[in-house]
Amino acid sequence: MLLFNHHSWPLLDPHTFQNLLKACISQRNLLAGKALHALFFKSHNTNHDISTYLSNHFTILYSKCGTLRNARSAFDLTHHPNVFSYNAIINAYAKHALTHIARQLFDQIPQPDLVSYNTLISAYGERGDAVEALGLLREVREKCLAIDGFTLSGVIDACSGRGVGLIRQLHCFVVMGGFDSYASVNNAILTSYSKEGFLGEARQVFHEMGYCGRDEVSWNSMIVACGQHREGSEALALFCEMVRMGLEVDMFTMASVLTAFTSLKDLAGGMQFHAKMIKSGFHRNSHVGSGLIDLYSKCAGSMLECRKVFEEITAPDLVLWNTMISGYTQNEDLSEDALCCFRKMQHVGFRPDDCSFVCVVSACSNLSPSVGNQVHALAIKSDILYNHVSVNNALVAMYSKCGNLQDARKIFDTMPEHNTVSLNSMIAGYAQHGLEAESLRLFELMLQKDIAPNNITFIAVLSACAHTGKVKEGQKYFSMMKEKFGLEPEAEHYSCMIDLLGRAGKLSEAQRIIETMPFNPGSTEWAALLGACKKHGNVELAVKAAVEFIRIEPYSATPYVVLSSMYASAGRWEEAATLKKLMRERGVKKTPGCSWIEIDKKVHVFVAEDTSHPMIRKIHEYMGEMLKKMKQAGYVPDIRWALMKDEEAVTAEEKERKLLYHSEKLAVAFGLICTKEGVPILVVKNLRICGDCHNAIKIISAISGREITIRDTHRFHCFKEGQCSCRDYW
């Protein structure tokens, strides 16, 4: 665009120079801008006004082009920075998530104008800091500056995710102030309603905008809202309408449509759409690519496909990398790959942002605790914890999943502020560890502090009640959900209620829930009922639950295994054998039990009766000795838990020996051998802990004087001085 050379500079009059710089700014032409900057230094321009004008505009240029360092030095060289260049540099810091520096600069502006306020509000909006954003809004009003659409969309964005009540208030404010004709404001309101789980309200905003009041962003936002609420066909209908109306369809639209397919788990539809996009070249776009990667990782579980998509992208951006990391994270077996991807991303020059950390930290929940510590250290070094509640939340969840409730609480107590997710993570952490009193106390605190609970909060609260048999409380919270907070219970809440009632022995009430719930019950609900039947020995209801379970998930071993062991316990051997035969014929395979433990940053894996570990002889010897002591302390092996192949005729002694070599016992024994007196032990298991192991480890904890924690697929069992944190209610 700029054809000149520096020799022509003396001939370039200041106004032409100004115009050229303006052109650089509007076209974001960094290269030409830098050339102009070099000329500016050589020019020794004596006109003070023009010189000031130009200095200010160089700050704006660099800020817009995203080169923060250049922007800062241009800003520092400006003797009289005007409000324009202040605003530009504040925005640049905000875009780099350096809100505290943005704030410092804002405080230096002699007379901040509305744009200054808007810029800072949107910076707080980006990090969801409602308190600061609302404070600034108040200031704007006190100064009698006229609020505009930018102000409000920033404030709404900041308040998004803090409960629908706040959004309703803001919506009211918008209508009263006559801002409901601003597309941007309506778009922000629409999105906030959707994020809070209120699709109806989002839809209403969209409809009230009318065709003339909408812009492309409105359509895209509504498509995303539908996708998030699994209204995929509505999303697609909107997309078709957009095309029919001749509206511009861009990368955002494409990405939005993809979220609809993903939420519907409609892989085939998504793939067709992918094919169409290949024809139009959209598939090379990073925005669209992240939608595609999300689709393939969530619906196909195929990271291979994701990698193919990734390789097609012309200019991968940070979001694309984050989506890849998140894809690996969602697949528990690929947590290591998530970590690799995180490293690679940094290697090619991307600085991980809050999202990257959130994804990688949650992958660490499936890895050894020391990896989590390392990533935590990196987060501290990257200075990301101060600014991002989300990363702190992920750390709380990671530490509690890794069995380290103390560190989880430490982070929770030191984080700069709490939001709904923070409370959810901590409440769920306590619930998983069987500390329901702490869980419920925190929930009450949440209500006192006016932090709005959401669907996830209630899952944690209800599961805390279920884990400890607090039926009445559970029922109270279940009805509170809808009555007090307008939250519609989802399938998972019904599962919790079935679990709560079932475990407490109220089987018919649990059955009634499953029969009357407003969805078709899935395998989770039947599994909860089946588990309850096993606990309370109701074979007839168990058969019904198992049949339904198998109908939904024909290849899951759970219903077969549970039901056959129930038959065996009831002495109904023939039926137990028939079931096992059926299982074989149908090719249903039982997942082998497997436990792991980390010693000196190395993970040791044990499979039941596995003899491949180099120290296995020593472990067996140790267990033999331990068994003697255990028996003296009153341990009676519960051979019902020794699941044998039906054709094997086995003696009680053989069964006892098999029990002794269950994976969790081997891992615990290994831990006891390899660590010093008094060091707590953490073992992770891929299935639920077996009843005999539960009993045995209680006794081992007393004999060895150690704290032993087992994390199974349902919860934590923390054994100490002969007792388990679950108080045997599991």
Added chain:
DNA sequence: GTAGGGTTAG
């Protein structure tokens, strides 16, 4: 000189 639409935690 400033916004709202793609990825993320429980």
